[in-house]
Ligand code: GUN
């Protein structure tokens with residue numbers, strides 16, 4: 001048994017984004033047994049209830065803040081080495097920056113180096129749970145799952161499917177995609193903390209036959225997730241409309257194959273139409289909002305208010321490598337700034353809303369709301385310790401914060417991954433392993 005002592009901030013409720021309540025417990029204790037929180041309360045009370053202090057390890061995290069582990073609902077494994085390719089719109093960025101790099105993962109040796117850097121990128125940024133957009137190559141996916149499992153990360157990922165519109169080395173066939181996906185799922189789905197996700201790159205690069213193969217994998221892998229891209233960029237949306245002349249809209253290109261449901265996470269949705277939002281809400285699907293990527297590629301300003309009004313669940317994605325880094329609290333800041341940039345059309349967001357988007361919203365989107373996303377009794381102890389070094393801007397900010405909400409707002413504004421002094425998954429501290 002371990003007792004973690006400190007100031008705990010989390011957002012365990014299910015209020016809509018824009019009205020989230022912060023739970024703030026100064027000098028709290030979380031009793032953790034078998035990786036789960038089994039008691040939570042004032043430090044003195046939990047200690048008294050737990051009996052003699054000698055029988056427990058007390059981990060003193062009283063300086064700084066304890067937050068739930070961060071949840072990234074959209075992050076590309078093969079793109080860790082191309083973060084920062086600024087100045088291009090989506091389709092040109094894919095052609096010039098992303099796809100040439102993704103083709104290199106055909107080499108398992110290359111993929112191994114990328115996977116080590118990718119997993120380090122997640123853990124060092126406090127991401128403990130992620131829906132990972134995979135590689136087009138099955139051996140590179142084994143490498144990713146191995147690296148994630150070694151680190152203890154909660155990773156859901158799958159082989160990426162494309163059979164048109166991309167450079168030849170990245171293309172496969174529906175039959176091959178089905179067979180390789182089933183083999184990967186047999187090794188990694190519900191294996192420890194890893195799960196499988198059916199992942200067509202986007203309908204721009206998937207034929208009807210490929211989307212049917214995706215539906216078959218989704219049906220045959222019980223509990224698998226479905227993820228892809230949607231409505232990111234106006235040229236992409238126009239190209240998809242051209243390719244799927246019979247479809248009512250972009251979301252329908254997936255929905256026609258039964259791919260949109262409660263275990264679906266679609267990234268971006270910047271240019272969503274009202275019927276698409278209504279359909280996503282009716283299906284219980286989630287949208288991964290990737291604000292730094294949307295800004296970097298000039299994709300547009302995300303209509304969060306329309307998603308929330310229609311009842312579509314939204315969580316955050318870093319979208320590395322179009323996104324500008326792994327840190328989900330920075331995505332929270334970008335989400336806030338995006339809504340401010342929309343003026344009266346933007347949804348006003350408080351720090352508690354941003355923490356919810358970065359933690360519990362993500363857990364719910366990934367079907368893990370009973371396990372992670374907050375630090376209630378019964379949840380896994382997945383946590384980060386925000387403790388800046390003395391003199392860092394965040395240390396100054398936290399010292400002058402007037403309330404827990406203010407401390408959280410300062411953290412979202414100022415924190416960087418180097419302000420994280422510890423990351424735990426299921427009660428175990430994740431070692432800071434640098435890939436070298
Ligand atoms: N749409 C299809 N592929 C990608 C990708 O790799 N990144 C982004 N941002 N959008 C995509």
Ligand code: ZN
Pocket residue numbers: 074076133229267319
């Ligand atoms: Zn993406």
